[in-house]
Amino acid sequence: MFQSKFFAKTLRDIPKEAITKNHQLLLKGCYINQLISGVWTLNPLGLRVLKKIESIIREEINNIGGQEIFMPALQPRELWGRSGRWEKMDPPLFKFKDRHDKWLTLGSTHEEVVTDLAAQYVKSYKDLPLALYQIQNKFRNEMRSSGGLLRVREFVMKDLYSFHINKEDLDQYYEKAKQAYLEIYKRCSLKVIPVEASSGTIGGNCSHEFMVLSGSGEDKIAVCEKCNWGANSEILKGKYFCPHCGRELQAASSIEAGHIFKLGAIYSEKMGLSFMDADGKQKPVIMGCYGIGVGRLMAIIVECLSDEKGIVWPKSVAPFDVHLLCLDTKDKDINKKTTEIYNNLIEAGFDVLFDDRDESASVKLKDADLIGIPTRLVISQKTGNKVEYKERANSKIELLSADEISQKLKREA
Template identity: 45%
Template sequence: MLRTCELRHPKLTVMVRQSELFLPLRREDPRGEEFANAKLLLRGGYIDKLSSGVFTMLPLGFMVLRRIEQIVREGMERLHAQEFSMPALQTPAIWEETGRWATLPPEMFQFSDRSDRPVGLAMTHEEVIFDLVRRTVRSAHELPISLYQFQTKFRDEPRPKSGLIRGREFLMKDLYSFHASPEDLETYYRAVMDEYRTIFAQCGLEAIVVEASGGIFTKNPSHEFQIIASSGEDRIILCERGDFAQNSEIASAASPCPKCGGALREERSVEVGNTFRFYDKYANDMRGYVQGASGEKLPILLASYGIGIGRLMATIVEARHDEKGIVWPDRVAPFAVHLLVLGSHEGLFREAERLGNALQDKGIAVLYDDRVNVSAGEKLATADLLGMPQRVVVSSKTFASGKAELKRRDESEARLVATQEIIEIILLTTNTNHTNIRIAPSV
């Protein structure tokens, strides 16, 4: 049983004892995994692999997922979008109105129920939500509407091999906005794009907004949010001066930047988000209209916006790791501080616990490595692998001088600091929002 302080502390911040956390660590790289996110998340006990492209989120990984979800949710709230949830299980009728029941396979899982009726698992929800809105909204006055969900989606990938970047079952945030005029859609679309940049920045990533083709959906260019990573499977062309970026699928062969004439370079990248302007495509396909102010019939205009939550978690690891392990950004890390006791003397544990409780009282989430019979080297290596932003070490050496050793995961030098000062430094240097959500694994 994990000892948490949820009842005593309205802030819901906890100190979790590592000895009580379900954390199956591995010493070796898992076989057959090439991607850093798969290797490090599996070794660090964040995730477990059930089968190709299908993963269990272990308690530590689930905390990361919920932190990312919270960052995204706050962004959606700033856009005045309302959270709801649609079913994954689908029957063909509405999908046949847009022709996608036939075109989405083989990616879309489709099969038969016990009565031999066709059913499928949704990988996107435009049809479902458009059907909902056309049946319930009558007047242009009721628009705009924006709704979003976090949902597990399914995609029948032929050879998923990139860890959480491309799974067969994965968590997505999908947002849909409905408008009565193209101007209104365009304004909201731009606001979502700005919010996406903020969300990715809060996740410690610099997203490059890339124009892409609308695919089979629409002739209006869509936008992708790409993160440069050498392991990425996308390729983007971008200007050195930062004023132009395009998916190499649609980039022309011309070598200078079309905006400024500067040199272009190609980078590998991972797509973490996308935005589509469908305008009246769904209104035409599915006959969805509202009544305008003078009684005229107006098409219901649609845009949709996705962020892959699990993929975002994986991309953070791809972009932010070193040879020793993960380097979580403050807002995504499951714990702000990893507190380690090196040694077996009882006084060390008492001192560490006192320090951990003091941090917790200040609203800082602490993972406390209280394990006994584990070598100092192994504890330090585990801390590097897990990648919490701040590491605090209590050992016989530090204890004797009334100090503890403090080190940021993204810095190489540790320093000896008086314990009271440690709390102040951590409060000052942790850009954390660990207090506003419940992060303890429920027990």
């Protein structure tokens, strides 16, 4: 991609209300653009990252037997009446009437729709277990939206729902889902602490939140600084010690990066999802649900992986593999050499952003640090026959030949 034609204009000045790192850096780097409070456009850079995160999530959820579907955002009041949540949801639902005077909502979650869907197909124990998921837009009528992509009113979420013949089968799957979640965070270079949590208006009797330690976090958890074991901060009302190593737990700011629930039979009983068991008896289906906000994960990665100059994307989710900077675009030879290297990298399968803009070296270097692509290559009159190689995550600069560059990139891909 030629940066001179790329839909990305970095900003030097951003609004004062941008306090969190993800808000500041994603805005400055032209990853996102705000339409109204808590409602964001993903520009090409932002969408590239989101799609990378989505595909990591998709792979891990497919690995535990999830089957992808796509449910509508538009949902009838009638379904929410059956679950009893039309009035109860917190944050509240967006509600409005269609031209036939029927109440509708833009779903903030899909337990109602998916339970109703499963009820139309699941009849026997032979149809279970079943795991359905989607990556789809959700809507929340938040009182205040702030913090960039951390607290929003419309967002992309992966929501997985599992259906089982009994509690033991749910317990087993829940553990698998927990492991899949840990794998997702690991692949995004995030350290999370699973913490037992309250189930809120989703319901059920057991749930875990995956917390990332971060100064900008709104939540407090109790954490052991030695072994990273964590618990709900409610226990901090007294002195509490880590069950693994005996250290006293400390309060720490954290951000929720995902939430999983054992729902049990609460939705299936209310909404008529039952099956005929092997013993010939009709029983309610036992359910679990598992959510990750995809844009939120992107925000959390920025909160955790950035420095004073900008974002430091892990390779797994970076918008491009390589940022190729030509610092002397007016020099024909340099330009030709850079274009050759660009073409070779593209041919070798790398995703390259080629800064061919008519801008000063300092603007280009600043933008490269801000945007945060993992590998930066610089070609200028100064680099002569060589190419300057630098990784965003460290300060080491090497001068390498074009061949050495492609070998090094291939090794590290």
